[in-house]
Every structure is written in C-alpha cells, then in structure tokens.
Amino acid sequence: MTTRIGSLNGQTPRCGHVSAVSVAGxxxxxxxxxxxxxxxxxxxxxxxxxxxxxxxxxSPGCHAREHYEESDHPVAARLNSEPPWRWCYVHGRPV
Incomplete structure (x- = not known):
C-alpha cells in the first residue's frame, strides 16, 4: 500500500484549502x-x-453551503464533533 504524503490515513489527497484558511473561532x-x-x-x-x-x-436549510456559495470560504468544521470533522466545499469531500 502506497501512502501519500500529507493525506489522511493514506487514502484522501491533501486539500490545500485547509492550510489557506485563517481558522476563525x-x-x-x-x-x-x-x-x-x-x-x-x-x-x-x-x-x-x-x-x-x-x-x-x-439539514433542511443547507445554510452552510449557502454561505460558501455567497462568500467562497472553502472549509467548514462541524461543531461538537468528535473526532473533529471538516468539509471542503470546493472539493466536495471531508478534509
């Protein structure tokens, strides 16, 4: 099995959008x-x-996606999630 550098458990390609965000609270x-x-x-x-x-x-409103479509802010994190879970709207996958 080949592991890609910078990927999660060797399967998901690294997403450059994660390192580009400022990580606001x-x-x-x-x-x-x-x-x-x-x-x-x-x-x-x-x-x-x-x-x-x-x-x-x-959720019925899908308002986080709406925020992405209006702002182009690429990555969001699910609140109160263990383990932490982030979604890249650009790539349409977890990161």
Missing part, C-alpha cells in the same frame, strides 16, 4: 437563518475563514 452555536424561518437543523457547521455558523448540508 465559531460564532453562536445556532443557525440564524433557520431560527428566522422556524426550521430545525441536523448539525451545525462553522466557517473556518470567518466563524459564521450555519446548518449542515443534511
């Missing part, structure tokens, strides 16, 4: 758009560029 643990619309969320994602918190892609 998350805002309030709520999706403000969902609260306004009266929607529930499955999980929350925090933008690693600016700290904006929004609901995940598996």
């Amino acid at each position: 998350p805002g309030a643990p709520e999706c403000k758009q969902c609260l306004v619309l009266g929607l529930d969320w499955t999980a929350l994602m925090a933008c690693l560029t600016c700290g904006w918190v929004a609901c995940s892609n598996d």
Whole structure:
C-alpha cells in the first residue's frame, strides 16, 4: 500500500484549502437563518475563514453551503464533533 504524503490515513489527497484558511473561532452555536424561518437543523457547521455558523448540508436549510456559495470560504468544521470533522466545499469531500 502506497501512502501519500500529507493525506489522511493514506487514502484522501491533501486539500490545500485547509492550510489557506485563517481558522476563525465559531460564532453562536445556532443557525440564524433557520431560527428566522422556524426550521430545525441536523448539525451545525462553522466557517473556518470567518466563524459564521450555519446548518449542515443534511439539514433542511443547507445554510452552510449557502454561505460558501455567497462568500467562497472553502472549509467548514462541524461543531461538537468528535473526532473533529471538516468539509471542503470546493472539493466536495471531508478534509
């Protein structure tokens, strides 16, 4: 088995977007758009560029994706996730 340098467990290619973000701290643990619309969320994602918190892609509002589409901030991290989990919207995969 060949292991790629900089990859997670030798299978996922390294994503350059992770090292390009400033890793901002998350805002309030709520999706403000969902609260306004009266929607529930499955999980929350925090933008690693600016700290904006929004609901995940598996939530009815998909507001974290909407934030990416408006801002081009590439990577978000799931709040309260063990182990930590990050998603690159550019590549469409966990990083």
